Amino acid sequence: MPRWLPRALVLALALYGCFQLGSWAFHQLVGLLVNILIAFFLALAVEPAVSRMERSGMRRGLATFLVFLGVLVAALGFVILLGSMLAGQILDMVEEFPKYLDSVINWINQTFHTELSRLAIQDSLLHSDWLQKYVQNGATGVLDVSTTVLGGLFRLLTIALFSFYFAADGPRLRGALCSVLPPARQLEVLRAWEIAVAKTGGYLYSRGLMALISGVAHYVLLLVLKVPYAPALAVWVGLVSQFIPTIGTYLAGALPMLIAFTVNPWYALYVLVFVVVYQQFENYMLQPKLTSRTVDIHPAVAFGSVIAGTALLGAVGALIAIPAVATLQAFLGAYVRRYEVAEDARVGGRDSGRVRRRWARHA
Numbered sequence: 001m002p003r004w005l006p007r008a009l010v011l012a013l014a015l016y017g018c019f020q021l022g023s024w025a026f027h028q029l030v031g032l033l034v035n036i037l038i039a040f041f042l043a044l045a046v047e048p049a050v051s052r053m054e055r056s057g058m059r060r061g062l063a064t065f066l067v068f069l070g071v072l073v074a075a076l077g078f079v080i081l082l083g084s085m086l087a088g089q090i091l092d093m094v095e096e097f098p099k100y101l102d103s104v105i106n107w108i109n110q111t112f113h114t115e116l117s118r119l120a121i122q123d124s125l126l127h128s129d130w131l132q133k134y135v136q137n138g139a140t141g142v143l144d145v146s147t148t149v150l151g152g153l154f155r156l157l158t159i160a161l162f163s164f165y166f167a168a169d170g171p172r173l174r175g176a177l178c179s180v181l182p183p184a185r186q187l188e189v190l191r192a193w194e195i196a197v198a199k200t201g202g203y204l205y206s207r208g209l210m211a212l213i214s215g216v217a218h219y220v221l222l223l224v225l226k227v228p229y230a231p232a233l234a235v236w237v238g239l240v241s242q243f244i245p246t247i248g249t250y251l252a253g254a255l256p257m258l259i260a261f262t263v264n265p266w267y268a269l270y271v272l273v274f275v276v277v278y279q280q281f282e283n284y285m286l287q288p289k290l291t292s293r294t295v296d297i298h299p300a301v302a303f304g305s306v307i308a309g310t311a312l313l314g315a316v317g318a319l320i321a322i323p324a325v326a327t328l329q330a331f332l333g334a335y336v337r338r339y340e341v342a343e344d345a346r347v348g349g350r351d352s353g354r355v356r357r358r359w360a361r362h363a
Contacts, residue, residue: 032158034316039159041320043166044200046071050167064168068160082236082255092262100265192327199326206290210282211238218256221274225267227260241279249279297326 046067053063098118105116166173174193178186215238222230233256241252253275260267291302302322309321 031155034313035155035158036162037320038316039162040166041200041323042159042163043170044197044323045204046163046167047170047197048201050170060171061168064164067167068164078235078239081232096262104265196323196327200323203291203323203326206287207242209290210287211242213286214238214241214278214282217278218274221271222256222260225260225263225270227256227263227267227271229259233259249275291322297322297329301325301329 046064049067050060050063053066054060058066101118101121105118105121108114109116174190178189181189215234218237219230219234222233227233236255237252241248244251253272256275257268257271260271288300288302291297297305302325305321305325306318309317309319309324311317313320
C-alpha cells in the first residue's frame with residue numbers, strides 16, 4: 001500500500017464528514033437565514049427615512065425607533081379598524097343568514113320543482129357524520145393552530161429585532177464589513193450598499209403605486225355596487241394584495257366578497273370576477289411596466305425573477321426577488337464594458353431603414 005493512501009482516505013473521510021455537518025447545519029439554520037434576509041431588506045427600506053432624520057440632528061437609534069414605531073402604529077390602527085368592521089359585518093351576516101338560505105331554497109324549489117325546507121336541511125346537517133368528524137378534527141387541530149400562531153409571532157419578532165439592529169447600526173455594520181477588505185473593495189461594497197438602498201426604495205415605490213391603483217379600481221366597483229365601508233375595503237385590497245406575496249391576492253379579495261354577500265349574494269360573484277380579471281391585468285401589464293420604470297429592469301426580467309424567487313424561497317422569494325435582481329443588475333452594470341452598436345438593420349437602429357434601402361440597391 002502506498003504511504004499516501006491512508007492519509008488520502010482519512011482526508012477524504014474528513015472532507016465528507018465536514019460536508020455532511022455543513023449540510024445539516026445549513027438545513028437547520030435555513031429558517032433563521034431567511035429571516036435575516038427579510039430583515040436586511042426591511043432595513044434597506046427604512047434606510048432613507050432613518051438617514052434623513054439622522055441628518056436633521058437626531059440620534060440614529062432614536063430615529064430608527066420612531067420609524068418602526070410609526071409603522072407599527074399604522075399597522076395596528078389599520079388592523080383594529082378592519083377588525084371592528086369585520087366583526088359587525090359577521091354579526092349582521094349571521095342574523096340574516098336564515099333569510100339568505102330561505103331565498104336560495106325557494107329558488108331551488110321553483111327551478112327544479114323540489115320540496116326542500118330549511119328545517120329539514122338543518123336537521124340533516126346536525127345529525128350528519130361529516131359534521132361530527134369535522135368538529136372532532138377541528139378540536140384536535142386547535143393545538144396545531146396555536147403552535148403555528150406562536151411560531152409566526154416569534155418569527156415576526158425575530159425579523160423586527162434584526163431589521164432594527166441592521167437599520168440602527170447600519171454605518172457601524174458597513175464599517176465592520178469594510179474593515180476586513182482592501183480600500184478598493186471597500187468602495188465597491190459601499191457602492192453596492194447604496195445601489196441596494198435605491199433599488200429597494202424604488203421597488204417599494206412601485207408597490208405603493210400599484211396599491212393605490214388597485215385600491216381606486218376596487219373602490220369604484222364597491223361604490224357602484226353600494227357595498228358598505230367601501231373606502232376601508234379599498235385600502236385593504238390595495239395594501240394586502242401588494243405587500244403580502246402569493247396569498248395576498250386571495251386574502252384581499254375574500255373580505256370584499258364577504259361584505260358584498262351581506263348586501264346581495266350576486267354582488268359577491270361580481271366582486272370575484274372583477275378581482276380575477278384585475279389580477280390578470282396587473283400581473284401581465286401593470287406590474288411589469290411599473291417595475292421596469294421604478295426599479296429599472298426589463299419587464300420580462302421582473303416577471304422571471306418573481307417566478308424564480310418563488311421557486312427558490314416561496315413567498316419570501318417572490319417579495320424580495322425584484323429588488324435583489326435590480327441591485328445585482330445595477331452593480332454588475334458598473335463592471336460590464338459596453339461598446340457602440342453599429343448601424344445595422346438587424347439591431348433596429350435609428351438608421352435601419354436607410355441601411356435596408358442601401359442593401360436593396362446593392363442586391
